[in-house]
Amino acid sequence: MSNAPAMVIAEEPIRRAPVAFVELVRTHRRVTVGVLLVALLFLIALLSPVISPHDPLATDPDNSYLRPLSPGHLLGSDELGRDLLSRVLWGARVSLPVAFVAVAVGLVGGGLIGLTSGYAGGLVDLLLMRLMDALLAFPGLILAIAIVAALGPGLRNAMIAIGIVAVPVYARLVRAVVLQLKEMEFVVATRSLGANPARLIVAHFIPNLLNPIIVQVSLSAGFAMLAEATLSFLGLGAQLPTPDWGQMISSGASFLTNDPWLAIVPGAAISVTVYSFNLLGDSLRDALDPRLRS
Amino acid sequence: MTTYVLRRLMLMLPVAFLVTIGVFMLIHLSPGDPALILLGEDRTPQAIAQIHEQLGLDKPLYVQYFIWLGRIAHGDWGRSVTTHEPVAQAITERLPATLELGIVALVWSLLVAIPLGTIAAVRRGSLTDQVATGITVAGVSIPNFFIVIVLIFVLSVTLRLFPFGGYVPLTTDPWESLRHVLLPAIALGTAGAAINMRFTRSSMIEVLNHDYIRTARAKGASWRRVVFVHALKNALIPVVTIVGLQIGGIIEGAVVTETVFTWPGVGRLAVESIFNRDYTVIQGIVLLAAFSYMVANLLVDLVYGWLDPRISYA
Numbered sequence: 001m002s003n004a005p006a007m008v009i010a011e012e013p014i015r016r017a018p019v020a021f022v023e024l025v026r027t028h029r030r031v032t033v034g035v036l037l038v039a040l041l042f043l044i045a046l047l048s049p050v051i052s053p054h055d056p057l058a059t060d061p062d063n064s065y066l067r068p069l070s071p072g073h074l075l076g077s078d079e080l081g082r083d084l085l086s087r088v089l090w091g092a093r094v095s096l097p098v099a100f101v102a103v104a105v106g107l108v109g110g111g112l113i114g115l116t117s118g119y120a121g122g123l124v125d126l127l128l129m130r131l132m133d134a135l136l137a138f139p140g141l142i143l144a145i146a147i148v149a150a151l152g153p154g155l156r157n158a159m160i161a162i163g164i165v166a167v168p169v170y171a172r173l174v175r176a177v178v179l180q181l182k183e184m185e186f187v188v189a190t191r192s193l194g195a196n197p198a199r200l201i202v203a204h205f206i207p208n209l210l211n212p213i214i215v216q217v218s219l220s221a222g223f224a225m226l227a228e229a230t231l232s233f234l235g236l237g238a239q240l241p242t243p244d245w246g247q248m249i250s251s252g253a254s255f256l257t258n259d260p261w262l263a264i265v266p267g268a269a270i271s272v273t274v275y276s277f278n279l280l281g282d283s284l285r286d287a288l289d290p291r292l293r294s
Numbered sequence: 295m296t297t298y299v300l301r302r303l304m305l306m307l308p309v310a311f312l313v314t315i316g317v318f319m320l321i322h323l324s325p326g327d328p329a330l331i332l333l334g335e336d337r338t339p340q341a342i343a344q345i346h347e348q349l350g351l352d353k354p355l356y357v358q359y360f361i362w363l364g365r366i367a368h369g370d371w372g373r374s375v376t377t378h379e380p381v382a383q384a385i386t387e388r389l390p391a392t393l394e395l396g397i398v399a400l401v402w403s404l405l406v407a408i409p410l411g412t413i414a415a416v417r418r419g420s421l422t423d424q425v426a427t428g429i430t431v432a433g434v435s436i437p438n439f440f441i442v443i444v445l446i447f448v449l450s451v452t453l454r455l456f457p458f459g460g461y462v463p464l465t466t467d468p469w470e471s472l473r474h475v476l477l478p479a480i481a482l483g484t485a486g487a488a489i490n491m492r493f494t495r496s497s498m499i500e501v502l503n504h505d506y507i508r509t510a511r512a513k514g515a516s517w518r519r520v521v522f523v524h525a526l527k528n529a530l531i532p533v534v535t536i537v538g539l540q541i542g543g544i545i546e547g548a549v550v551t552e553t554v555f556t557w558p559g560v561g562r563l564a565v566e567s568i569f570n571r572d573y574t575v576i577q578g579i580v581l582l583a584a585f586s587y588m589v590a591n592l593l594v595d596l597v598y599g600w601l602d603p604r605i606s607y608a
Contacts, residue, residue, distance in 0.1 A: 130308050130309060130312060131312060133309045133312075134309050134312030134313050134315075134316060135316075137309055137310075137313050137584050137587060137588050137591075138313070138316070138580070138583065138584045138587070139542075139543045139545070139546035139583055139584075139587050140546070141546045141549060142545065142546050142549075142564075142579075142580055142583040142584070143580075145549065145564060145565075145568065145580075146317075146320055146576065146580045147323075148568070149320070149567075149568045149573070149576045150320050150321070150323035150324045151323065151324070152324075153568070222435070226437055229437050229439075230437060230438070230439060230550060233437070233439045233550070234549070234550065234553060234565055235565075235569070236565075236568060246437070246439075249437075249439065249440060249443065250439075253443050253554070256443065256446060256447050256451060257451050260447050260451075263440075263443050263447075264444070264447075267436070267437070267440035267443065267444070270437055270440065271432070271435050271436040271437070271440065274435040274436075274437070275431065275432075275435035278431070278434060278435055
């Protein structure tokens with residue numbers, strides 16, 4: 001699992017307002033497609049109780065193992081007769097919040113560490129960065145597994161674990177931008193005029209951090225969903241009978257010989273979702289990177 | 295160079311120290327008495343008292359840490375809660391299976407990635423390039439375990455090209471061993487192939503724009519010779535970084551594949567240990583994974599400098 005930081009630091013961040021998002025979406029076709037796909041996924045997650053044809057947990061043994069395009073079950077049904085389309089739609093309601101919480105944990109934790117480290121410098125910076133190096137020394141999935149092992153399997157602990165894995169990525173990203181901004185003339189001038197650190201951070205650092213953070217959030221969301229699905233697949237994330245994509249692939253894998261769609265349908269759902277977030281992240285990086293923007 | 299190596303080693307020390315603290319704290323993060331966690335079902339008062347004494351649980355945390363670190367340094371990684379087997383032995387027994395799987399997967403990923411990445415770079419915008427880019431995008435978006443399942447379905451269930459599951463040690467029967475390792479290795483190496491292909495392509499495109507390539511062409515060297523003799527060698531330098539890290543992350547990559555294929559390696563042992571709440575084994579595996587990753591990082595830095603003499607060690 002790769003969770004590399006997206007470094008998109010403006011060359012001239014002197015009080016430059018973040019690029020207008022609407023303008024960005026309008027002028028970059030890949031960003032438009034990425035935004036539309038992600039928006040569609042959020043819409044599906046939001047509306048899944050309304051648009052799902054069946055209760056995702058309701059079993060119907062008389063209608064088990066129905067093939068896709070069966071009457072009343074567009075994507076077929078699983079071994080307990082549960083409607084696969086409904087479970088896949090509800091799966092978005094599990095995956096997207098997990099990604100949201102995990103990214104929030106990483107962003108808040110890593111952001112605070114990066115701001116403190118970059119702003120304070122000296123010994124504080126040295127100690128915090130060695131701590132981040134230690135976290136980066138663990139392969140991502142191994143660290144997540146270790147944390148889940150300590151806290152116990154479950155969706156909540158999986159979210160915390162994935163969030164902790166993302167902390168050093170945000171910490172390094174935010175620190176790098178803060179270090180660059182600290183040397184800018186407008187920051188030096190603001191400080192010499194007597195602005196306190198809180199004002200400097202809120203009024204000057206955070207607006208300049210928005211662009212790189214937006215890109216990293218999009219890429220981290222894809223990583224978080226992959227990690228959550230992997231943990232659930234291994235039985236360490238969402239537990240039965242939660243309609244989680246990773247968990248659905250895991251149980252569907254047992255019926256691969258006769259009913260491959262039980263694993264393929266949720267697999268396609270997670271792949272499209274992760275692809276959408278990766279596309280959005282990549283295209284935003286290209287659009288916002290001053291070296292690539294001409 | 296020697297100064298650089300020493301400096302890198304010195305920088306590694308505090309990180310390694312923090313890593314051991316993290317691994318040690320793993321058991322203390324779990325709610326409840328570590329002795330109860332370590333004992334599992336066998337919770338007699340005598341056994342609890344024995345564990346308390348062994349680990350020094352009545353002592354301050356930092357003393358417990360140094361006792362634990364001393365044991366680790368002397369090769370005593372504790373005993374498994376479930377099998378009572380020494381952890382170091384349990385890991386060493388399973389390591390060959392993981393290494394065999396990891397190495398074959400890596401070879402497969404390079405066999406696919408380097409030729410496809412090179413062709414994609416040379417023929418930018420062609421159908422081959424589009425296919426290669428498609429594979430790359432899929433490789434980073436499709437979950438590894440889903441790739442594993444699709445490959446099992448296509449290559450084992452439908453086409454019956456490979457047997458599913460079963461491990462034959464290389465020393466017992468090399469041919470059977472290879473036959474059984476191929477499918478899990480292809481499954482494990484496919485995601486890596488996508489990443490390596492992405493790096494080969496972008497690096498090759500950059501190298502092909504250099505002046506010395508134009509000079510070689512101007513001197514009459516054939517396009518094939520320019521690509522494979524002059525460009526490829528230099529284009530592969532960034533790929534070495536990624537491959538080095540992939541070697542360091544073999545255990546991480548093997549977790550899912552070994553679980554699906556019931557492959558008797560370290561990755562599967564990690565997952566089994568979590569379900570058995572076998573914390574000493576988990577500690578051992580996490581420590582091994584982190585240290586192999588750190589050593590791989592160091593080696594990659596050194597090899598990188600050796601491959602590209604322009605890199606300064608100052």
